[in-house]
Amino acid sequence: MDEHDRPLSPADPTPAGRRSFLDWLLGLSAFGTAAAIVYPVVHFVFPPPRPKGRAKGAVLAAQTSELAPGSGKVFPLGTRPAILVHTPDDKWRAFTAKCTHLSCTVTYRDDMNMIWCPCHDGRFDLTGKNVAGPPPRPLAEFTVVLKGDEVYVTEEAERG
Ligand code: FES
Numbered sequence: 001m002d003e004h005d006r007p008l009s010p011a012d013p014t015p016a017g018r019r020s021f022l023d024w025l026l027g028l029s030a031f032g033t034a035a036a037i038v039y040p041v042v043h044f045v046f047p048p049p050r051p052k053g054r055a056k057g058a059v060l061a062a063q064t065s066e067l068a069p070g071s072g073k074v075f076p077l078g079t080r081p082a083i084l085v086h087t088p089d090d091k092w093r094a095f096t097a098k099c100t101h102l103s104c105t106v107t108y109r110d111d112m113n114m115i116w117c118p119c120h121d122g123r124f125d126l127t128g129k130n131v132a133g134p135p136p137r138p139l140a141e142f143t144v145v146l147k148g149d150e151v152y153v154t155e156e157a158e159r160g
Contacts, residue, residue, distance in 0.1 A: 057155035072108025094153040095128045095139035
C-alpha cells in the first residue's frame, strides 16, 4: 500500500498521513474561501426576482384592516423607522419617524390628531408639517401604495 493510499486521519502519526490530512484541510478551506467570494458576486449580478406588483424599495407597512381611520403605526422602512398614518378623512400617508429636531422617534396621537415627538413635545400635522415645538423642518414624506388589503410604502422620499 502506497503512503498516499492510507486513510485520512489527524490521528495518523506518520508524516504522510498528516500531510494528506493537511492537504485535504487546505483544499476545504480554499473551497470555503472561494465560495465566500463567489456567492455574493453571483447574488449581486443575478438578484432574486422581486415579487410582482411591488414597487422598487416598497415595504409592506400594514394591512388596511389593521389601522382604523384616525390611527397610525411606526414600522421599519429599511434601516430607519417610518410612521404610517390612516387619517380621519381616510387618506394613507407615510413619513420618516425620525423627528427633525434631535431624531427621536415620533408617534401618532389620536387624542391630538397629530404626529407627536415625546422628547420635547414637537408636533407635526398630518401632512408632516412642523406646527409646534422645536422641530425645525417637516417630516420627509414617503409614497404610499394600496394593493387590496395591503399598504406598501416606498423608501424613496417624496419630499424632505
Ligand atoms: S427630538 Fe423631537 S422635539 Fe426634540
